[in-house]
Amino acid sequence: MVETRDAEAVIRVRDLAARFDGRTIFERVSFEVRRGEVFVILGGSGCGKSTLLKHMIGLYEPAEGGIEILGERIDRMQGAARTALLRRIGVMWQSGALFGSSTLQENIEVPLEEHTGLPPEARALVARVKLGLVGLSDAAGRLPAEISGGMAKRAGIARAMALDPPILFLDEPSAGLDPITSAGLDALIRQLARDLGTTFVVVTHELQSILAIGDRCIMLDKEARGMIAEGDPRRLREESENPVVRAFFRREVLS
Numbered sequence: 613m614v615e616t617r618d619a620e621a622v623i624r625v626r627d628l629a630a631r632f633d634g635r636t637i638f639e640r641v642s643f644e645v646r647r648g649e650v651f652v653i654l655g656g657s658g659c660g661k662s663t664l665l666k667h668m669i670g671l672y673e674p675a676e677g678g679i680e681i682l683g684e685r686i687d688r689m690q691g692a693a694r695t696a697l698l699r700r701i702g703v704m705w706q707s708g709a710l711f712g713s714s715t716l717q718e719n720i721e722v723p724l725e726e727h728t729g730l731p732p733e734a735r736a737l738v739a740r741v742k743l744g745l746v747g748l749s750d751a752a753g754r755l756p757a758e759i760s761g762g763m764a765k766r767a768g769i770a771r772a773m774a775l776d777p778p779i780l781f782l783d784e785p786s787a788g789l790d791p792i793t794s795a796g797l798d799a800l801i802r803q804l805a806r807d808l809g810t811t812f813v814v815v816t817h818e819l820q821s822i823l824a825i826g827d828r829c830i831m832l833d834k835e836a837r838g839m840i841a842e843g844d845p846r847r848l849r850e851e852s853e854n855p856v857v858r859a860f861f862r863r864e865v866l867s
């Protein structure tokens with residue numbers, strides 16, 4: 613955690629509103645993600661975490677507001693410029709989604725094949741390096757069906773890192789994992805942030821994870837239809853006056 617208050621913002625979300633068929637999921641959402649930090653988006657099921665992530669990577673068009681990634685307005689870009697910007701971010705979806713009929717090694721080579729002019733030997737080498745980073749060197753030749761859920765999550769991260777993106781988005785990386793595997797994944801995320809300087813945007817509602825990996829976070833709330841907290845999760849746990857935020861961080865039942 614080498615961040616200071618003045619660290620450069622690599623993502624800026626301004627007054628963002630998300631609506632589907634006239635129904636507001638959230639509005640007036642504004643925050644910045646700084647270079648090299650692990651930034652957590654948290655909140656209960658259905659509050660719009662995945663929706664926010666999809667806006668941030670340009671999959672959904674904002675009903676209001678805008679999103680700047682690495683200095684560019686992703687919500688206004690099209691064509692080749694948009695593709696070039698998207699190449700600079702890596703995404704691991706909630707569902708994981710490795711290609712089932714390809715080995716882990718091949719899974720990681722896919723984005724390299726699509727987006728780089730690297731020859732096959734170089735692609736294979738890069739894929740092996742990425743698998744090594746997430747501790748899967750020995751599983752390179754296995755199919756997704758032949759590995760555990762925790763290994764599949766790590767393989768998903770390795771694939772998201774294939775093109776060396778400065779920003780990685782992870783949607784619920786530890787969902788469905790046992791506590792020990794989940795803690796291992798948290799340690800991996802922290803290690804990658806520290807060693808590679810990668811900026812992470814992680815969606816989760818697991819308190820242990822948030823406290824273990826998050827430099828800063830925002831909390832969304834379904835009833836409030838927007839942000840109800842922003843800051844260092846450990847400080848929010850100690851200091852927040854908002855009853856919903858307190859209830860979440862202290863595992864209290866809302867009265």
Ligand SMILES: Nc1ncnc2c1ncn2[C@@H]1O[C@H](COP(=O)(O)OP(=O)(O)OP(=O)(O)O)[C@@H](O)[C@H]1O
Binds near residue numbers: 655657659661
């Ligand atoms: N493409 C869409 N069209 C219509 N409604 C949508 C769409 N995407 C999301 N929603 C709605 O937006 C709300 C927020 O969904 P979202 O998936 O962002 O929640 P979440 O916070 O990620 O929940 P979870 O923790 O369960 O993953 C839900 O009510 C969902 O039905």
Ligand SMILES: [Mg+2]
Binds near residue numbers: 661662663706783
């Ligand atoms: Mg979600």
